[in-house]
Amino acid sequence: MKRLAPLLLLVAATAVAAPPDAKPFVERQLEGAAEARASFTADAFLVLPETARRGAAGQDSDGFLAVSDISPEDSQLGKLTAGTRGDVTWLAAEVTQTYGLLDCPPALKRCHAKRQLRISELVVGGQAVAAHVDDPKHAPVEAEPAALEPGTAAGPLTALLADPKAMAAALLDDPAVVVLGTELRERAAGPAAAKKLLGAWAKLSLAVAGAPYEVRTKTWGYAAANVDWKARGKVVHMRATVFAVDVGGAWRVVAAHYSLPFRRSS
Numbered sequence: 001m002k003r004l005a006p007l008l009l010l011v012a013a014t015a016v017a018a019p020p021d022a023k024p025f026v027e028r029q030l031e032g033a034a035e036a037r038a039s040f041t042a043d044a045f046l047v048l049p050e051t052a053r054r055g056a057a058g059q060d061s062d063g064f065l066a067v068s069d070i071s072p073e074d075s076q077l078g079k080l081t082a083g084t085r086g087d088v089t090w091l092a093a094e095v096t097q098t099y100g101l102l103d104c105p106p107a108l109k110r111c112h113a114k115r116q117l118r119i120s121e122l123v124v125g126g127q128a129v130a131a132h133v134d135d136p137k138h139a140p141v142e143a144e145p146a147a148l149e150p151g152t153a154a155g156p157l158t159a160l161l162a163d164p165k166a167m168a169a170a171l172l173d174d175p176a177v178v179v180l181g182t183e184l185r186e187r188a189a190g191p192a193a194a195k196k197l198l199g200a201w202a203k204l205s206l207a208v209a210g211a212p213y214e215v216r217t218k219t220w221g222y223a224a225a226n227v228d229w230k231a232r233g234k235v236v237h238m239r240a241t242v243f244a245v246d247v248g249g250a251w252r253v254v255a256a257h258y259s260l261p262f263r264r265s266s
Contacts, residue, residue: 022082022091025123030075030095040128045213047132047224047239049262053149054213073112074098081189083176083254088220089123090243090254092178092187116184120257122222122243129215130222132241134259136184144237145226145261151211156251157223158212161240164201171195172245172252180257182238205230209237220245227258237261 029036040046045054075097082091095117104111115138121131160167171177171191179188179197188197212225222243229236243255 021126022084022089022123023077023080025089025126026077026080026091026093026095026119026121030077040131041124044128045130045215045222045224047134047241047257047259049133049135049138051146051149052213052224052226052239071100071102072097073100075117081176081178083174085172085174085245085254086219087125088245090121090176090178091123092118092120092180092189092255092257094118118180118184118257118259120178120180120241120243120255122220122255124220129220130224130241130243132224132239132257132259134182134239134257135262136182136259138262145239147210148213148224148226150213152214154208154212154225155214155216155223157216157221157242157244158208158214158225160242160244160253161212161223161225161227161256162206162208164198164204164206167242167253167256168195168198170244170251170253171198172247172254174254177253178255180255180259182258182260216251218246221251226261 025039029039043054046052075095078094078096080091080093082089096114097117098112098114100106101111115135117133117135119131119133121128160170171194173191175190177189177191177194179194180186188194207228209226209228212223214223215221222241224239224241227238227240229238238258239261240258241256242253244251244253
């Protein structure tokens, strides 16, 4: 968020080897719309650049990385951080996507472009139950996010999204824990880096806006919400997700992702 004081500090992250199944899982998602749909459960909750809703993966005929006025042409996996606990895998990936603009002659060079996407996912038993995708270079600070579809009651995981100190205390002691911020390079991996990052937010004025969407099972859980940050007399609207696993009856955070909502003008 360069137009305001950055929400996140860029923290150098130690490279962590991803679980052997994480890379092929994401690469299959990038192959096409059918492969992407098959990788999600029917009721998976997706936070996307233009929407945040349950079941979005099955409703999108163009794939979950498409938005209203582009046609994806190629997607290449870049940096990947992932961890596993039991049958639960969490991951944060960077993807370079080449796309064409709709209603623009394909023969023209200006009708094709690239963008850098970031994807975080919670995968259980080989299928994603939740995901967060953002396009940080194109996300306007002034946009207000649409309400989550549907909403649920707020629970302990939702509360963490507006409480960096509590989130830091709840981090799993695992080298693959990861936190993503609102800009492309804002990324912290590993407990030490994540705690340092979250500690820098302790005095920020954050609040959950509207109804969140929270799911908790005996072994894993996640929450997604719109979060408002009051800064310099303005309110910055963000989307946020947190993924967690149950360890001895306590929720431990494995990943968190903050982004700015993105609505294209067309």
